Amino acid sequence: MDPVLPVPFAVVTHAHSDHARAGSTHYLAHKDCVPLLKIRLGKGISIQGLNYGEWLRVGEVKLRFLPAGHILGSSQVQIEANGYSWVLSGDYKRDSDPTCPAFEPIRCHVFISESTFAMPIYQWEDSSAVVEDIGNFWKENQENDYATIIECYSLGKCQRILAGLNSIGSIFLHPSAYLLTKAYESQGILFPPYQNLKELSTSARNPKPLLMLPPNFDFISLEKEIGKSRSGFASGWMQIKKRRTQSKNARNFSLSDHADWTGLNRTIQEVSPERILIQHGFTEYWLRHLKELGKDAEVI
Amino acid sequence: MNAHTFAKVYLYFLEEREEQIKLQFENKVKAILPERLLEKIYGKRPRSASKKIWKEVFLESSSLLDWEWDACYKSTEDIIETIALLCPQKVPSLSLQEFCEGLPDSPRDRVQVVNVLEYWSQISIPMRLFHANLIFGKTFAKKTKEKEILEIPNKTGFFYLIYYNKRERTFTWGAKDKKGELVPIGHLSSGLTKGFLEELQKHVRDCTVKKFGPILSTKPLLCKLKWSKFEKSRRTKAGFRITDFEVESLGGDPEDSLSIAEWVDIISLEGRGFHGRTKQNSD
Numbered sequence: 001m002d003p004v005l006p007v008p009f010a011v012v013t014h015a016h017s018d019h020a021r022a023g024s025t026h027y028l029a030h031k032d033c034v035p036l037l038k039i040r041l042g043k044g045i046s047i048q049g050l051n052y053g054e055w056l057r058v059g060e061v062k063l064r065f066l067p068a069g070h071i072l073g074s075s076q077v078q079i080e081a082n083g084y085s086w087v088l089s090g091d092y093k094r095d096s097d098p099t100c101p102a103f104e105p106i107r108c109h110v111f112i113s114e115s116t117f118a119m120p121i122y123q124w125e126d127s128s129a130v131v132e133d134i135g136n137f138w139k140e141n142q143e144n145d146y147a148t149i150i151e152c153y154s155l156g157k158c159q160r161i162l163a164g165l166n167s168i169g170s171i172f173l174h175p176s177a178y179l180l181t182k183a184y185e186s187q188g189i190l191f192p193p194y195q196n197l198k199e200l201s202t203s204a205r206n207p208k209p210l211l212m213l214p215p216n217f218d219f220i221s222l223e224k225e226i227g228k229s230r231s232g233f234a235s236g237w238m239q240i241k242k243r244r245t246q247s248k249n250a251r252n253f254s255l256s257d258h259a260d261w262t263g264l265n266r267t268i269q270e271v272s273p274e275r276i277l278i279q280h281g282f283t284e285y286w287l288r289h290l291k292e293l294g295k296d297a298e299v300i
Numbered sequence: 301m302n303a304h305t306f307a308k309v310y311l312y313f314l315e316e317r318e319e320q321i322k323l324q325f326e327n328k329v330k331a332i333l334p335e336r337l338l339e340k341i342y343g344k345r346p347r348s349a350s351k352k353i354w355k356e357v358f359l360e361s362s363s364l365l366d367w368e369w370d371a372c373y374k375s376t377e378d379i380i381e382t383i384a385l386l387c388p389q390k391v392p393s394l395s396l397q398e399f400c401e402g403l404p405d406s407p408r409d410r411v412q413v414v415n416v417l418e419y420w421s422q423i424s425i426p427m428r429l430f431h432a433n434l435i436f437g438k439t440f441a442k443k444t445k446e447k448e449i450l451e452i453p454n455k456t457g458f459f460y461l462i463y464y465n466k467r468e469r470t471f472t473w474g475a476k477d478k479k480g481e482l483v484p485i486g487h488l489s490s491g492l493t494k495g496f497l498e499e500l501q502k503h504v505r506d507c508t509v510k511k512f513g514p515i516l517s518t519k520p521l522l523c524k525l526k527w528s529k530f531e532k533s534r535r536t537k538a539g540f541r542i543t544d545f546e547v548e549s550l551g552g553d554p555e556d557s558l559s560i561a562e563w564v565d566i567i568s569l570e571g572r573g574f575h576g577r578t579k580q581n582s583d
Contacts, residue, residue: 120364121372121385220497241381248470285371292365 013090014074015040030065033073035183068092069103071156086110094263095127098163099189111273116258118286124260131164142208147226151215152234155180156257158212167192169207200225351379448532458557460520477560486542503550522552
């Protein structure tokens with residue numbers, strides 16, 4: 001599952017590049033994830049899509065996907081054999097997201113969880129309020145004759161913000177985000193009107209547009225088309241002042257597609273596994289916390 | 301720790317919590333801390349309360365373990381932020397940020413809002429001392445440190461561009477110290493036009509790739525800067541920095557660039573003793 005190196009049969013939890021890698025012979029993913037994987041890994045890949053809850057027998061085990069609430073098509077993978085059940089969470093979050101179904105906890109024997117933000121200082125504000133704040137930032141910039149640039153990841157974060165925005169001007173997406181958003185739309189997710197960054201011209205200056213670009217994009221080169229601009233960055237890491245002060249953006253928004261401290265611990269309570277395996281993030285910290293609660297946990 | 305921020309968080313903690321939690325917190329504070337330290341928190345300048353004390357107080361109030369606090373503090377590197385992120389869970393009406401923003405800037409205004417006498421009769425003696433400090437404003441009297449600046453209008457000199465971040469458009473210039481290492485003395489983060497950036501890029505290309513073909517190593521770029529202020533600074537290795545400067549020309553002869561020691565000599569000569577109070581060149 002989510003193999004790092006090419007394998008004959010890869011089960012992919014979602015289409016982010018640290019989970020979906022090219023080169024495997026055959027892929028299995030949730031059906032909503034299929035178009036995203038084709039964009040990311042190439043149209044020619046051999047891939048099979050499953051619905052949530054639909055069992056598939058693979059050798060001596062059977063597996064199914066369950067919603068993980070991370071991005072569109074993101075899944076937990078439940079594997080059962082001889083009445084023993086394992087769940088690989090993949091990346092997940094417990095907050096609401098208009099672009100994907102919510103995380104579904106399922107009781108199991110072994111739960112493999114991510115721990116990206118497994119520290120008590122990471123507790124998210126209501127995401128709809130953060131998106132509203134981004135909308136207000138755009139409005140405020142328009143009033144002061146600035147274009148707005150929001151730096152965010154092209155897959156997941158971009159669509160989550162876009163779905164919650166009220167259109168008060170043109171919205172331009174980076175070509176990679178544009179393609180992925182089109183794939184979201186093909187799955188029935190609704191967005192306000194948006195355009196490809198390739199269509200950006202000086203005519204887009206009034207009213208001042210909103211540009212959604214990947215982090216580290218050199219937006220100085222767009223000065224000619226959009227005039228003066230102010231930028232913001234949306235990421236869970238912006239929860240910490242230290243990170244915010246490192247950033248050169250005018251505003252930073254704490255918005256994450258991962259579960260926060262409360263979400264992670266709530267999930268463990270709801271899933272109540274006999275054994276917890278932790279990966280990806282503040283693993284050592286969470287491991288110690290879980291062990292002090294008397295849980296059987298281990299870092300993998 | 302900033303005293304005003306501290307007070308905001310503290311007041312938030314006391315006022316926005318449920319009565320039971322508020323009482324529990326106060327009792328815990330009293331139970332943990334000896335009277336002498338309580339005075340330190342309530343009665344005197346809040347900034348004199350050490351990180352250790354606040355760690356103990358908030359460990360108690362948040363039910364966190366010692367090592368958990370340490371890990372969180374290590375992440376934030378800011379005690380107030382750690383307290384703000386860990387302890388006040390969201391209250392139904394306001395978030396901590398909203399509460400802090402809603403507070404008037406002057407602590408005196410804050411006191412005028414509440415019914416002072418009624419409030420006064422309810423609070424403990426240490427709290428009265430704490431509020432007395434707020435009312436008279438002694439707690440928040442800021443000592444403004446006079447900057448040591450030497451003004452020499454239109455001074456020019458050659459410096460090396462030692463760091464350039466293209467995306468953030470930040471430039472750091474430096475000069476050589478005794479060991480011949482480059483030491484930063486000036487930092488520009490804005491005010492550079494796209495035209496200048498293009499000119500800089502062209503100059504670098506002309507001096508490297510176009511001249512020598514593919515390059516394996518680079519040397520720091522020498523530039524002529526024009527500025528008008530020297531400022532004593534603890535944040536630079538050189539002990540001073542130049543401010544209000546602009547790039548006059550790109551390139552130059554390395555022999556023209558002066559070392560840090562030579563610049564210090566010039567400063568002390570022109571400023572007639574830079575070490576001291578603010579001095580201005582009479583010229």
